[in-house]
Amino acid sequence: MTWGRRNAFRRGFNRQPAHMGSTMAEKMLARHAGKSRVEAGEMIDVRVDIVMANDITGPLAIKEFRKIGIDRVFDPKKVIFVSSHFTPAKDIQSAQQATILRKFAREQETVYFEIGRGGIEHVVLPEQGLVVPGQVVVGGDSHTCTYGALGCYATGVGSTDVAAALATGEIWMRVPPTIKFVYHGERPPWVSAKDMILQTIGRIGVEGGRGAVMEFTGEAVGGLSMEGRLTMANMAIEAGADAGLFPVDEKTLAYVQERAKWPYEVVNSDSDAKYMQVYEFDVSTMEPMVACPYDPANIKPVSQVDKDPLDQVFIGSCTNNRIEDLRIVADLLRGRTIHPDIRCIIIPGSVDVERQALREGLLEVFQQAEAVIAPPGCGPCLGGYMGVLGPGERAVSTSNRNFRGRMGHRDAEVYLASPAVAAASALLGRVASPAEIAREGVTA
């Protein structure tokens, strides 16, 4: 769609939407704003299908909600709270915060996931079918963009936005433009969705998607499992994007059909939709990547990262702790032992993931390899507890952020990588490629 053609429709022709293509983001937002179409830059009020908050953002949202003076949330079935960040309570203050969340959830009869029944919201909501294609979802957590893997418009907001959405069921929004990412080719061994998104962020930078929607397309994306798509969508925020969307295809539908708790709608982009920019990638030439401190865009191929000793490896977070991730890790750790100088922490993303890992014997593999298995939740990802890094410590993490101070002391270093790279690094005590495991003769 060219600008000239768009301008031709400016004078009162906007009741002929069939002639102008829209992106999936524009279509979902238009439907939820009660309009036939919307254009990038337009300010709209959007009806939301799900409002989510966690034990850090929720208490603040509840405090603000009380100031509005309304008694009840707009629709308790559409409100989801998840205790995930500092739970089981790490100290008295976090216990108090979690209590605020828990009590409000009971009082308002909203959906609530307590420890032992949930996990990290971004693993739980898709897995439980609480977010489905075509919805508009807002969450008090920047990684709410994860749900875009299912073809819904999901975006992270702050606590006051959550409060207003709890009261009104609506949110103000500026319609973002969409940037299209096309991935061609076939992934070489050990190149995962994590490597694809790290390459993408490395190319466009942490500001490359600011104020825009990232739409991930191409045959290499079609080849990804839903787990892989969730990993990629999760890190759209690391490029500054409002949302990271995947077209709905047969894999999406197969995943959604067996779990959807809401009616869903397939909303994909028109072939003549207008994109702000298009980036193309050839995945067949990609290598496993590592994002070095202190910036998720500071990427290097795993082979070019220095070989200095590591102190900790964390395999978890809403980016990479679904069952497929744990299977890959178990395949590498099976019959082997973690490097003696490494503390390896593995955290399944949800109770369901943990249960499945238990059934498949993966937890036993981890334990025998001398990793520690922590309860489903965020763990050390945000430097709160359960593996906080000390001064000068170096860690490989499968999470999404390596900012200064993110996982502990300001001088600690975090290297972001895929589960396979993390497992190989745990075995060798330094940043390592999974391909090295056989070569180095670490015997089974």
Added chain:
Amino acid sequence: MTDMTSINAPTNAPVMPSEGKAWVFGDNIDTDVIIPARYLMTTDAAELAKHCMEDIDPGFAASVKSGDVMVAGNNFGCGSSREHAPIAIKGAGVSVVIANSFARIFYRNAINIGLPILECAEAVAAVHAGDTLHVDLASGRIEDVTTGQSFQAQSYPESILRIIAAGGLIAATRQKLQAAGRLPA
């Protein structure tokens, strides 16, 4: 309207003077740096303010004075959605943040809680750490008193001005609900 302003006055009214010293930061200042997660067990502004920026400028929280101005490059406030970040900045006494650009969630949060923010690349390029700045929030005029230069920040879209005028999103939401008859006026 008067009634609502008073309800929100303690948290949202621009009570601080908009003249103060410039604290200059770089690009991509993330919310983990603004307020590390290890301090997120509270929502209290004064408590959060004590740790504001400590991982990149350990002296900031202790030395920043009411009315001071933060000046930063691109994509200020990127990363986590924690509203504790603008709350910590506001709690520290910062009267306005001037940057080339803001990360989207931070931008919304600042508008929503009533932390004044301005986009002005010219000011960011010219202002030095320690300069005295005078900022007129109503007009977006930024004056560097130390150097005598002045700058004009970008204006806000209409619908955002409405939130600012209401005194933040909570007050604006009250107005909306009252207009819809869902809250007594």
